[in-house]
Amino acid sequence: TLGSAACAALAVLYACVKELRETPSQLMRPKAPKAGKRVFLERITPLWSRMKFTHKVTARNLIRYKKRFFMTVIGIAGCTALLLTGFGLRDSIGDIVGKQFGELYQYNLTASFKDEDAPRADETVKAVLEDKSRVTDYLMTYQESGDLYAGNKTTEATLYVPESTSRLPDFIVMRERKSGKAVPFDGSGVLLTEKQAEALGVKAGDTLRVRNADGKSGEFRLAGIIENYVQGALYIPRELYEAAFGAPAFTTLIGRTAGNTQADRDAVSAALLKSDQVQSAMFTDDIKGSFADMVSNIDYIVIVLIISAAALAFVVLY
Numbered sequence: 001t002l003g004s005a006a007c008a009a010l011a012v013l014y015a016c017v018k019e020l021r022e023t024p025s026q027l028m029r030p031k032a033p034k035a036g037k038r039v040f041l042e043r044i045t046p047l048w049s050r051m052k053f054t055h056k057v058t059a060r061n062l063i064r065y066k067k068r069f070f071m072t073v074i075g076i077a078g079c080t081a082l083l084l085t086g087f088g089l090r091d092s093i094g095d096i097v098g099k100q101f102g103e104l105y106q107y108n109l110t111a112s113f114k115d116e117d118a119p120r121a122d123e124t125v126k127a128v129l130e131d132k133s134r135v136t137d138y139l140m141t142y143q144e145s146g147d148l149y150a151g152n153k154t155t156e157a158t159l160y161v162p163e164s165t166s167r168l169p170d171f172i173v174m175r176e177r178k179s180g181k182a183v184p185f186d187g188s189g190v191l192l193t194e195k196q197a198e199a200l201g202v203k204a205g206d207t208l209r210v211r212n213a214d215g216k217s218g219e220f221r222l223a224g225i226i227e228n229y230v231q232g233a234l235y236i237p238r239e240l241y242e243a244a245f246g247a248p249a250f251t252t253l254i255g256r257t258a259g260n261t262q263a264d265r266d267a268v269s270a271a272l273l274k275s276d277q278v279q280s281a282m283f284t285d286d287i288k289g290s291f292a293d294m295v296s297n298i299d300y301i302v303i304v305l306i307i308s309a310a311a312l313a314f315v316v317l318y
Helices: 002-020 024-028 046-049 053-064 065-102 125-131 167-168 193-199 238-245 263-273 284-317
Strands: 111-112 135-150 152-160 190-193 208-210 217-226 233-235 253-257 278-283
Touching: 053 065, 065 284, 125 135, 125 263, 135 167, 135 193, 152 167, 152 193, 152 208, 152 238, 190 193, 217 238, 253 263, 263 278, 278 284
Parallel strands: 152 233, 190 217
Antiparallel strands: 111 253, 111 278, 135 152, 135 208, 135 253, 190 233, 208 217
């Protein structure tokens, strides 16, 4: 807003100063047209002779009046930028859903329990998890929010601690975004998602200070930076977390179901929720649906940007 007001004020100031320099008698006379002269296109006879009259007039005006020429170029560039922004915004967000929940997350079920022994002790839960026609594989994890510090910078992320360190890559693909190279998760250090790493200004080999939800702090070596698009995460091997904060309670399950239809997902969810130990059960397909709805709302923004770009192009060219 301030930039727009400043640009308008400068334009008005420039026009006023330019006019006030003239004497009243000269201002009352019509402004004399600029002296005509041949443009360089006229020297290219084969091209000039084939141009229509309106094209010749347009070419002369553009080349003779430099301000109009640059205003046209900048205006059309602005229109193009608006179009690219609109379509790019929609395409980039649309790709995020497929990459995050189709390529990076190799699980579709997330369940939360009151007690970490529920998958082994509760008969209802145990029956569902041992039924391969419902759940083909699963891994217990511990998840909590935490604050990350590096130097004088800080950011927030979800701390993920798997019950089995070696099995987490079977459920979450850990790779570099640009090269696609796999990043090992072997207990030598923690892995941080790319956006959080940029916020902290850290790279592999640096040290992070982490404060968990209980207010305890610990330091970890950053072993690698991995691709991620939704939320931010710090993946901590079980051994390192226990050494810094104590033993976690693995109450969150991530798993893969055998069926992919809505009926199959509803059946698994209903079976799990029969147990009092289950606090929640949700599927990534539902999250994907929420993102799809958000992308559909962005279509309205894209339409506004396209209409604005068309209106700007009309004004500039007219």
